[in-house]
Amino acid sequence: MEPPVTDADLAFEHVPETDQSFENALEKARNGTRLTVDDAVELFTTGTDREGIDRQRKERVLEAADHRRQAVVGDEVTFVANLNNNVTTACNVGCLFCNFKDAAHTFERDYDGLETAGFTKTPAESREIVADAVERGIYEVTSVSGLHPGFALDDEHLEILEAHPDPKAVNYKPPATYETDLGTYADQLEAMSVDGVHVHSMTPEEGYHARRGTDWSYEEVYGRLQDAGLDTVPGTAAEILVDEVRDVICPGKIRTDDWLEAMEAAANVGLGLTATIMYGHVENEAHRAMHLQEVRDLQERVDGAITEFVPLSFVHQNTPLYEHGVVSGGASRDEDELMIAVSRLFLDNIDHVQSSWVKYGDEGGLKMLACGADDFMGTILSEEITTRAGGEHGEFRSFEDYVDLITSIGRVPVERSTDYRERRVIDPDDPPFGPRLGPKADGTPLLEDERATTGVESIPE
Numbered sequence: 001m002e003p004p005v006t007d008a009d010l011a012f013e014h015v016p017e018t019d020q021s022f023e024n025a026l027e028k029a030r031n032g033t034r035l036t037v038d039d040a041v042e043l044f045t046t047g048t049d050r051e052g053i054d055r056q057r058k059e060r061v062l063e064a065a066d067h068r069r070q071a072v073v074g075d076e077v078t079f080v081a082n083l084n085n086n087v088t089t090a091c092n093v094g095c096l097f098c099n100f101k102d103a104a105h106t107f108e109r110d111y112d113g114l115e116t117a118g119f120t121k122t123p124a125e126s127r128e129i130v131a132d133a134v135e136r137g138i139y140e141v142t143s144v145s146g147l148h149p150g151f152a153l154d155d156e157h158l159e160i161l162e163a164h165p166d167p168k169a170v171n172y173k174p175p176a177t178y179e180t181d182l183g184t185y186a187d188q189l190e191a192m193s194v195d196g197v198h199v200h201s202m203t204p205e206e207g208y209h210a211r212r213g214t215d216w217s218y219e220e221v222y223g224r225l226q227d228a229g230l231d232t233v234p235g236t237a238a239e240i241l242v243d244e245v246r247d248v249i250c251p252g253k254i255r256t257d258d259w260l261e262a263m264e265a266a267a268n269v270g271l272g273l274t275a276t277i278m279y280g281h282v283e284n285e286a287h288r289a290m291h292l293q294e295v296r297d298l299q300e301r302v303d304g305a306i307t308e309f310v311p312l313s314f315v316h317q318n319t320p321l322y323e324h325g326v327v328s329g330g331a332s333r334d335e336d337e338l339m340i341a342v343s344r345l346f347l348d349n350i351d352h353v354q355s356s357w358v359k360y361g362d363e364g365g366l367k368m369l370a371c372g373a374d375d376f377m378g379t380i381l382s383e384e385i386t387t388r389a390g391g392e393h394g395e396f397r398s399f400e401d402y403v404d405l406i407t408s409i410g411r412v413p414v415e416r417s418t419d420y421r422e423r424r425v426i427d428p429d430d431p432p433f434g435p436r437l438g439p440k441a442d443g444t445p446l447l448e449d450e451r452a453t454t455g456v457e458s459i460p461e
């Protein structure tokens, strides 16, 4: 066997070295001049002229980002009443940062090994889960899944894959090979479209899977998905948009150019987008800055279709990267704060920066709202990706939790739709707080149910 790669072995072409100074970069950030990659590197590192993070300089970066947030979006902190309904954990892509996946062969009918800990849902099961949640008042379903070899876009795609001369080469096995029939992407999207609920699904990696073995363009694919009920696309699978980093953490995944092409195509057919970065593993500050540049450029090309930027702090505990000793942990709190702040300052064409309580917890999440973030994610009801990687911040936040948390830092709680077009300011003195924007949202609180009882933190004083 090959010896494991370690931090020390990673000789990247891109390193955090610049001709810029920290003070110049900060001055530009404060006066609103568009930042360059070098400026961002200076801010991320709090100056390449010094080793480690300089706390005083860091505070000045955070303050500049907090001012910018105030100028762009004011004091409102938004969140959405949503549900995560991921369809399957079966995936053979093998990303080394991921513990959401389970080897696809463990889902086959004739597999006789240990029962898989993962799941596959039929379209009918998905529909029931979404219908229950809509009944409780949610109005968005986020659905991201493993790349199950039996998953195809629609019946026509299935026929093409069936006729393929080398199905293995296109990561295809007939759905009948598997214990549970998950239907097609179109079936799942149609099933989840209950009562006009907003369906946020089909990352660029899933978009790629939905066209494998065909000559369809991403426009064709996203157009068909939209017809089946897709409303917006989560910009995950971005990880770090620099191929030398992808080569280490996700060699089986689509490359940077493919990710950008898929996002642009989704926007071209009229779908809204979010964008993410998954940071805190092997990448350095130059990679983070280059990623921000890719996202800012993409936002120009798609004419503002990206509604929010979501920094996802790498959760290391149960992942191959950590278990194989490639990394010794995730991002530090200082790095998390700087990630949010530099995102706010660099991405001058994206209005909203999300603070993820799944990744940072309540206390950490509130801190991020003072470092440039203005959105606090959603109620989600269920969470598998972070939890399976070892995250411990739970799977649910109620509207009561949100109102308590947001008012505790003197900001204004606002319920929003996924695309931010609908907003409702919540009066903290007038409970119950909702949700109220959904088809069945009559203001009744979304109470915690048995699926969502793990690890919900108490609200900080």
Ligand SMILES: C[S@@+](CC[C@H](N)C(=O)[O-])C[C@H]1O[C@@H](n2cnc3c(N)ncnc32)[C@H](O)[C@@H]1O
Residues within 6 Å of the ligand: 091, 097, 098, 099, 100, 144, 145, 146, 147, 203, 204, 205, 206, 236, 237, 238, 239, 276, 277, 278, 312, 313, 314, 315, 316, 319, 385, 386, 389
């Ligand atoms: C688990 S995948 C599911 C969708 C699809 N398989 C894909 O890769 O796009 C969604 C995203 O979760 C994030 N993710 C996975 N494992 C993570 C971890 N350990 N820490 C933080 N984020 C993680 C990654 O950014 C990944 O793109």
Ligand SMILES: Nc1c(NC[C@H](O)[C@H](O)[C@H](O)CO)[nH]c(=O)[nH]c1=O
Residues within 6 Å of the ligand: 080, 082, 084, 140, 142, 200, 274, 308, 310, 312, 354, 356, 358, 359, 377, 378, 379, 380, 383, 418, 419
């Ligand atoms: N940040 C995470 C999300 N974000 C999704 C949001 O809840 C919402 O769907 C989005 O803001 C739509 O605009 N979801 C997760 O499951 N985990 C996260 O860490």
Ligand SMILES: N[C@@H](Cc1ccc(O)cc1)C(=O)O
Residues within 6 Å of the ligand: 142, 144, 233, 234, 235, 236, 274, 276, 310, 312, 358, 385, 386
């Ligand atoms: N589900 C992803 C996060 C995510 C989903 C949708 C988004 O729009 C943004 C982020 C995770 O847990 O890592």
Ligand code: SF4
Residues within 6 Å of the ligand: 091, 092, 093, 094, 095, 098, 099, 100, 101, 145, 146, 147, 205, 253
């Ligand atoms: S991140 Fe997505 S593609 Fe990669 S292994 Fe996990 S589920 Fe599969």
